[in-house]
Amino acid sequence: MKKTLFLAAAIGFAGLPVNADERVAVIRDDIVKKECGACHMAFQPQFLPASSWRTIMEGLTDHFGEDASLDEETARHITGYLAGNAGRSRGAKTAIRITELGWFVHEHNDEVSPRARKKAGTMANCTACHRGAEKGYYDDD
Amino acid sequence: MKLSFAPLAAALFLTAIAPASAGPDQDSVLTYFQQRADSAASPERGKSLFEARHGGGKPQTPSCTSCHGGTPSETGKTRAGKEIAPMALSRTPQRFSDLKKVEKWFRRNCNSVLGRECTAQEKSDFLAFMMSQ
Numbered sequence: 001m002k003k004t005l006f007l008a009a010a011i012g013f014a015g016l017p018v019n020a021d022e023r024v025a026v027i028r029d030d031i032v033k034k035e036c037g038a039c040h041m042a043f044q045p046q047f048l049p050a051s052s053w054r055t056i057m058e059g060l061t062d063h064f065g066e067d068a069s070l071d072e073e074t075a076r077h078i079t080g081y082l083a084g085n086a087g088r089s090r091g092a093k094t095a096i097r098i099t100e101l102g103w104f105v106h107e108h109n110d111e112v113s114p115r116a117r118k119k120a121g122t123m124a125n126c127t128a129c130h131r132g133a134e135k136g137y138y139d140d141d
Numbered sequence: 142m143k144l145s146f147a148p149l150a151a152a153l154f155l156t157a158i159a160p161a162s163a164g165p166d167q168d169s170v171l172t173y174f175q176q177r178a179d180s181a182a183s184p185e186r187g188k189s190l191f192e193a194r195h196g197g198g199k200p201q202t203p204s205c206t207s208c209h210g211g212t213p214s215e216t217g218k219t220r221a222g223k224e225i226a227p228m229a230l231s232r233t234p235q236r237f238s239d240l241k242k243v244e245k246w247f248r249r250n251c252n253s254v255l256g257r258e259c260t261a262q263e264k265s266d267f268l269a270f271m272m273s274q
Contacts, residue, residue, distance in 0.1 A: 039219040039220075039221055039223055040219065040221030040222070040223055041221075041223070061252070062199070064220075065199050065200070065201035065202070065220070065253075066199060066201065066202060066220070066249070066253045067199075067248070067249040067250070067252040067253045068249060069248065069249060069252075070245075071245075120222060121218075121222045122220065122221055122222055124221045124222070125221060125222030125223075128222060
């Protein structure tokens, strides 16, 4: 039992959307780039599984505390792209915050100084530290 | 006879509140809301709307200034840390030229800040204020 738990934890932490030295594929859809990048960096779809993206897209009128609603056609298009390029599903829980995922917490917890965190304002502000985040580079930390 | 002065009055009015930086696209966007409003656009009322702390919206965004900065000429910042170009037309000359885009952001942000849609009067006032800045 103990061994199984350890294994699960190891897979959980190793369960990054890509290997650490690999680049995350960039968003190649102009509508996704524009609409998802209006208020924050457009996060690459690989960071969440399809079910999470669908949940997010269904709740745009209260998107992390703001109304980010879109017309139906645009929303459908974006959902299709996000779900079609989504990451693997991990666990039964449908996470909607990338920053709460096990691998994210593991990667950031001890590495981010209070000063860097303050400068970024929020952990959702990838480009504050990862200059190449929009191009899929997250290795510059 | 009285009616025939209406377009002239409207034209004079737009000239009066819209500075030189407002192009034909901005004029037609403002006119769109103006025609649906009860009274003439008031930049002063627009200023109050922009600066006020409203109730009824989402707690994270009590005011327009929560994200847009204290004045229209300031660069704002979204809650996720992305910069927002100043709202003042003189600072961001391409603003308010696309009706669809203007409507989209009024819909979202009025709901976030006030918890409801804005009226045509409020939109008209708001635009008049931003175009005067």
